[in-house]
Amino acid sequence: MRAAELDLDLDVFAGPFDLLMAVVLREEVSLAEISLGEIVVAYLEHLEGAGELDLDAATEFLLLIASLLELKSRLLLPSAEEGPAELGPAEAADELLARMLEYRRYRDAAAHLDRLFGSGRRYVYRSAPLPPELRRASLDAATQAYDPLRLGVALGDLLRVPPEPDTSHIRPTVSLERRLAILRELLTDRRSFDFDDLFAGDDRLTQAVTLFALLEMHKRGEASWEQRKLFGPIQVTTSASPEGR
Amino acid sequence: MTTELQRTVEALLFLAPEPVSVTELAEACEVTEAEVDRAVDALEAVLRDGERGLVLRHVAGGYALAADPVAEDAARRLLSRPRTPPLTQAQAETLAIVSYLQPVSRPEIARIRGVSSESAVATLGERGLIEESGRSRFGAVVYRTTPLFEKLFGISGLDELPDPSRFDPTPEDERELRERLLRAGEQRSS
């Protein structure tokens, strides 16, 4: 089965995967509302049911889901402090399409190579040692062809220990469960808070996962939020009655 | 009349383990490259008339003799040489990326394919189709195709590979792709 045909039954969408891609590209459904985890689970269940792994289909699925993840993370993360301008949903969708087309280009080039190989391997070449009289490649005829310094340089390359890897882009794992717990605790204590007051100091990943957790709570009706103007403060409020749940 | 040069060229290509360039043939025969060109053309014409068991192949920047495919099955029986296994999809895609973008690193291949391509790269290396060609400035090994790749794929050089833009979908196809998705969406919502 092609990944595109994977049948999905999500909170905000039911239908085949390729249709989901279509409505996302048309921006009819916000990617923010779609649980990509559920799609992965659906696919894994399908794999389990099918009992065998179709590598092409799995590759296609991974490519699509990875593109969606990247797109979604762009949509969710607060705009970068510096660096390239944030992509709008339309540009992001275009980039997704461009990524898929780039892959397609090499997939088709691969098919071409496969045809070349198919005709090329019908020709068998000779593989035989040289006759003895030619094999005595006379040592005497050999003259210097290489510079010994090349060996010294290569040795120096091999002695070089790589600099400490730059780990600034690796962030600690942030657990969604943990963020949910923190939010629930906060909302029990205060009933309402300003998102930036509490989380502006966190790194981007923590902020994003916290936002995810908030989305999850919104979906479950545990919390709501309000943002009066673009980039303005986000006020988060519990949906529970004062008596608690 | 077959010239002595033509006979010598045939004998050299018979002996040489790898494709031999016109320059190397000219040096070995102590003649000009133009003379070699003529001798090669004549040899090719003789072999091409279908009366012979050998064919002349212009591969990997040189010339090589190969058995005529008519003898393929008998040759495999005689030499008990198994047929080269076909490329898997992962290998073919990886090879396509290396052949067009070389030198190219494994992370770059993985980025384009969307999946880690470690085992495809390793297998292509073992099959002698790609090789390391140095390291990128970040220390990652970069890869390129080998002369064996050109020999087995029957091309005389990388410039014989078609322009990759040839594989791009036409604007119509691209539009069609979008529209097909959009139509599916409309059917769904109606």
Next chain:
Amino acid sequence: MTTELQRTVEALLFLAPEPVSVTELAEACEVTEAEVDRAVDALEAVLRDGERGLVLRHVAGGYALAADPVAEDAARRLLSRPRTPPLTQAQAETLAIVSYLQPVSRPEIARIRGVSSESAVATLGERGLIEESGRSRFGAVVYRTTPLFEKLFGISGLDELPDPSRFDPTPEDERELRERLLRAGEQRSS
């Protein structure tokens, strides 16, 4: 008219590294020995008229194709000299490891380089720059450089290899060269 069988027999004799008997040819072509005899006779007649660069030899055990002696001098010029194409980075690194650490095993080379180095080792062996020199105490084949290596690098002994400290990025490190190379390799691949 050349028959397909005659073409196939020519192709088989071309491919076979050793003389092939009539029985083997008959089995490979799935015909009778009498048919092979006729095809070989016809092939012999074609090759004998001096128009070709190959000759048919009838030797103990069967038939073999050989290069026409007319090509002898040219063949020596083409094939009897060491092949010295530029070294790839993988080959240079492998050769540096073998020349400075010899005897050294392939697993050690791979650990130092951080990548499997099979094809580099094989190529250096084919070109006569390195050779096997026994086995390590763990049973792995170990390699050393050859007299041809010294000739091609213009040195008359391993003590004429450039002093490693000239290229050492951290010459203050006084540990043994082998240990340092292994550690650097492990750090690179981790």
